[in-house]
Amino acid sequence: MQIIKEKAALREVISKLKSEDSRIGFVPTMGALHNGHLSLVRQAATDCDVVVVSIFINPTQFDNTTDLDNYPRTLDSDVKKLEELDLNLIIFTPTAIELYNKQIVSEHFQFDGLEYEMEGKFRNGHFDGVGTVVKKLFEIVQPDKAFFGEKDFQQLQIIKTLVKRYQLGVEVIGCPIYRENNGLARSSRNERLTPKIRLEASFIHETLLKVKDKFGTESANQIAIWVENEFKAHPYFKLEYFEIADSETLKPITTEIGDKKFRAFIAVYSEDIRLIDNIALNY
Numbered sequence: 001m002q003i004i005k006e007k008a009a010l011r012e013v014i015s016k017l018k019s020e021d022s023r024i025g026f027v028p029t030m031g032a033l034h035n036g037h038l039s040l041v042r043q044a045a046t047d048c049d050v051v052v053v054s055i056f057i058n059p060t061q062f063d064n065t066t067d068l069d070n071y072p073r074t075l076d077s078d079v080k081k082l083e084e085l086d087l088n089l090i091i092f093t094p095t096a097i098e099l100y101n102k103q104i105v106s107e108h109f110q111f112d113g114l115e116y117e118m119e120g121k122f123r124n125g126h127f128d129g130v131g132t133v134v135k136k137l138f139e140i141v142q143p144d145k146a147f148f149g150e151k152d153f154q155q156l157q158i159i160k161t162l163v164k165r166y167q168l169g170v171e172v173i174g175c176p177i178y179r180e181n182n183g184l185a186r187s188s189r190n191e192r193l194t195p196k197i198r199l200e201a202s203f204i205h206e207t208l209l210k211v212k213d214k215f216g217t218e219s220a221n222q223i224a225i226w227v228e229n230e231f232k233a234h235p236y237f238k239l240e241y242f243e244i245a246d247s248e249t250l251k252p253i254t255t256e257i258g259d260k261k262f263r264a265f266i267a268v269y270s271e272d273i274r275l276i277d278n279i280a281l282n283y
Helices: 007-019 035-047 065-070 075-084 096-100 126-141 150-166 188-192 195-200 202-214 220-232
Strands: 002-004 024-029 050-055 089-092 145-149 171-175 238-246 262-270 273-280
Touching: 002 007, 007 024, 007 050, 007 089, 007 126, 024 035, 024 126, 035 050, 035 075, 035 145, 035 171, 050 075, 050 126, 075 089, 089 126, 096 126, 126 150, 145 150, 150 171, 150 262, 150 273, 188 273, 195 202, 202 220, 202 262, 202 273, 220 238, 220 262
Parallel strands: 002 089, 024 050, 024 145, 050 089, 145 171
Antiparallel strands: 238 262, 262 273
């Protein structure tokens, strides 16, 4: 396993690998690695010869400086977890100045309107930051395949659009949500939850499972009202949004379902900690 901090050094290694016809997998992370991240790395190692794992907390995708300041920084622990996988890995750990060339600002992107739905309504500039860092990383790593968890499903669709629009030549692979034993979607932010709240957070996934049961027999509006009432009655969680949307366009559901595929999306606060989740409804 190699640890590389500079773009030039990584490009040199990648160039050599490419000359040897090695298939390169890529798993971009912001660190604070958990089993969900590690499952992506294992999947990438199954599909590719070498896997690059980036560990970089991207400042441009945070619209809340407190959230950025509080984001877990656990590089030593992250490296140890990756070492224990005993796989052919390269860890890329640039500084913000190294990656952004001293101008730490976002490009502006258009993602066919995907950026204005759900998360885009509540996190100003977030997807410009995501698009900026992922495009930079793809151009440096030049992966054959990149692996992302479906927990951030909107982000996954946006990255697929980014690759298509800029012809980046990367196959983007969406991997199933990795959950804790109680159903809570794995997230680095879970580490900030108290043990009691972390246990209670099973309520989020349980609610989505009930939504899946209701879908097709109750209207989207009825389901949304039910979800809102469920969270109003819960003492520990505040609902930011709940949406049933087309899996491809992320547009809110209309009365016409047809052969379209839909997912339910949710964002919840526990004090200042924000949790998101989603579930496929009819596929």
